[in-house]
Amino acid sequence: MSIGLWTVIFVGGSFALYLAIAWWARVRDTKGFYVAGRGVPAPANGMATAADWMSAASFISMAGLISTMGSAGGVYLMGWTGGYVLLALLLAPYLRKFGHFTVPDFVGDRYDSNVARLVAVICALFISFTYVAGQMRGVGVVFSRFIEVDINTGVIIGMAIVFVYSTLGGMKGITWTQVAQYWVLITAFLIPAIAISIMLTGASVPSIGLGANLRPELADGQVVSLLGKLDQIQTDLGFSRYTEAFTGTWDKANVFFVALALMLGTAGLPHVIVRFYTVKTVKAARWSGFWALLFIALLYVTAPATAAFARYFMIESLNGKTAEQLPSWFHNWEKTGLILWVDNGDGVVRYSAGDDNEIFRSGTLSSTELSELLVANQKWIESAGAEGADARPILREKKLSGPDIDIIVLATPEMAKLSNWIIAFVAAGGLAAALSTASGLLLVISSSVAHDLYYRVLNPKATEQQRLLVGRSVIGVAVVIAGIFGIYPPGFVSQVVAFAFGLAAASFFPAIVLGIFSKRVGTVPAICGMIAGIGFTAWYIIACVFFGMAPWNFGIFPSGINPQGIGVIGMFINLAVTLGLTPLFPPPSAKVREMVDSVREPEDAGAAVEIETAPEH
């Protein structure tokens, strides 16, 4: 059977499963809608959190990033897992004990101010919309590459599915579909990785294969480790060594700052934090932190192995080959523009870091621009340089050297010559990753508007039915907006993702940590701190990304700090402003101090607050 047919079967089957779960988990009250009735067992919540967290970027792009970045790719691995330690130790159990529905709820109540609540709502909305746009695009891309539908139809199908299960089941529906999506995505990620690991090293655990020796028949009968061989090939072709700790702009200071900003940002992302509100007890909130990271780690310790295997495969099967010797996966993916071969006329592929590199990607070039370049290049070869133009310097100038990073995960099964159904399963995995994250984000958007803005600020007398109706309508509107972003992607989606992490690191993380660990910090310092942190971070990213400002080195670092890492400085500014102003302003009211005391008690010494019985809800 063809890949297309298998894909339709797997994607259709998984979608039917998600809809069936949604029907089974449909809810009638706000508690079910926002926090799944607080009845989710810790391991299931861990799986849901893992699926919520691992987006299209983690599934499709991360291994590719590591593959091109080498050792420095560890910033994403460490950053996106290390944040869970902060989350599980510093935030999750305490927030669960507060017993609210959303993150702005906590900020608003702890700092006893609707201004603080509004600042938090705006941050939550901004972070979630930035993220969800990327997910919808991911859905469209997977559809268009594996099934013969165009990207827009793909986005619309994805929108419809997410809409149905998130409005029907709210958090309950989302949680249980995410549990199913976790298994789809992790299986789809692990199978090709295991197959390729056995093929290259004989080790059936990919993370062990990464540190093992190559099979002797691949290394001319010698004993060479995979990483050693990779280092040697990379050096020969003019790349830096794969295991070199710091290369180019990724120097020590930048790796440190970006890793730390991703950690702090992860801990402050509202769609991850709300997952800890769905469990029954504080103890269960702690355990779900553990389960979540364990399930995430399964993918995250495998991704670097996939990255290195694919890197080795890619160079070995392309460099020095003639047109006839090129593998079939190359021709399949050449059609998508994710990888291109622009010959210099000698008929031999050359993949290197230098001027003689012949492997490119089409990136954002339109198909007419690309074919013009290729026609000119052909003319240039045939006329021995008299007519046409060498396309390679032009593509290099446009920073399109090397294959697209997305090809690493998407083409690995074909590189490993796996059967068609496994290749199709990877498509279902990519969709599961994108849809699970999108639905979690949509719920945050819905709760920020319907709960924090409508119910807590605009209409505190709203009935349960009114609140549910508003919640469902907001999801509907948000799905449509997200879909429009997916169909007409603003060119800056990938750049503003740095925003989401930077803002979360500079706003929510310090505000929540201080709210729990200090009884002295009052309203005004906290709001000023959040605004200072967000203001600085947003200004720096906008100036660097959109107005070409040279990154600052703050007078102490050897090079400028990458905008992705600036959230760390933003967080320290937030802390400094908040703590600096604290002595000048009155402490919080006795009621708030008592609330903070209550979350610092062992479980059951004063039970976790139940929304229904809490006086203010």
Place this chain on the structure above:
Amino acid sequence: MAEHVPLNDGPRPERSPAEKESLRRYWRSNLRILAVLLCIWFVAGLGCGVLWADWLNRFTLPGTAFPLGFWFAQQGSIVIFVLVILVYCLLLNWLDRKHHDELVRIRKEEGR
């Protein structure tokens, strides 16, 4: 293990000095556990994976071909993060249990 007794019926019971002392010790032990675990988190991730990675790369992980700094950056730190949370769960749930029982005992002794 003692039977699980919910400690309060109302929203916030009045605390006796002995109870307050027990709660204060609970919070201090909690902070101590947090401080130690966060140090491990920092050393394993940002320390061995970033700050000392180039120096650690001179060694390899015994029995494998991993340069040590590379291993910490791409595998080791993640494994240690999972273990840090596991230890946190076990310690804190034990601490909760201990102070919960202590509070129940104090209440019985004070005849409430």
